[in-house]
Amino acid sequence: MNYEFILVDEQAQPHIALIRLNRPKELNALNLQLMLELKSALQSLDQNDAVRCIIITGNEQAFAAGADIKQMESRTPVDLIKIDQFETWDQIRKTSKPVIAAVSGFALGGGCELAMLCDMIVASESAKFGQPEIKIGIMPGAGGTQRLTRAVGKALAMEMVLTGKFISAQEAHAAGLINRVVPDELYLDEAFKLAKEVAAMSPISIRLAKESVLKAFETGLQEGLFFERKNFYLTFTSEDQKEGMKAFIEKRKPDFKGV
């Protein structure tokens, strides 16, 4: 297996699952097998009602240093078309539950793109983000020119994509690429903290809200507002809506059941 999967202790961290990318010798380079395994893990967690939030992490040295260059080196365009690896990435993007990337060390090329495919990013102070594909004669292919540009704007995205320069976690935070930067030893704890907050909410509202935020990247304002409105109405079909509002009025914590 190219990843470790830990369904986190229900008592200590209820409803949170952790996936750890596990090719440490290759700085978690994303080969095809790893991506297929990651897709399957996410699909099964998506079906598991006990799970409300998923964390993807790597190790201290690397979240992932990009697609596996050794695997890619001799590929022809026809190979790439036949392999159709981006279908796997598209499936990962369809995960309906919130996914948090907990990044330490390198998040480069496909590694940065994988982090950006997640819904939120928590990073350690020593994390480095970059799209260095240009240095090996290619360019980003899994969202690096699109998601990065939407996140940080044209100026920085263009510079990162055209020069391959890395940015620090602090720069990434200032540019709006990531949610939080914390001292190195705390990045996973911080990701759990964030996951815990999300996992305490109504899973149905979370799902519809995630879908609606992502819609903002794909539509104009009017269509997006219309989509949001329908999802807002849909939240009122859930028992969690009754529970959430009742709990507010009764001045107690809600107990969301996901129904």
Ligand code: HXC
């Ligand atoms: C395969 C990789 C790798 C990668 C590192 N390794 N990155 N193997 N694919 N992307 C391997 C190295 O070959 C080496 O193995 C080991 O990991 C440690 O790496 P070093 O280079 O010795 O470490 P260091 O000097 O600390 O440098 C770290 C680094 C550098 C700056 C991250 O490894 C690097 O530049 N990596 C490539 C980054 C990159 O270009 N990523 C974009 C890939 S293209 P050996 O066995 O040789 O010691 C891409 C396209 C995505 O992502 C398209 C969508 C899928």
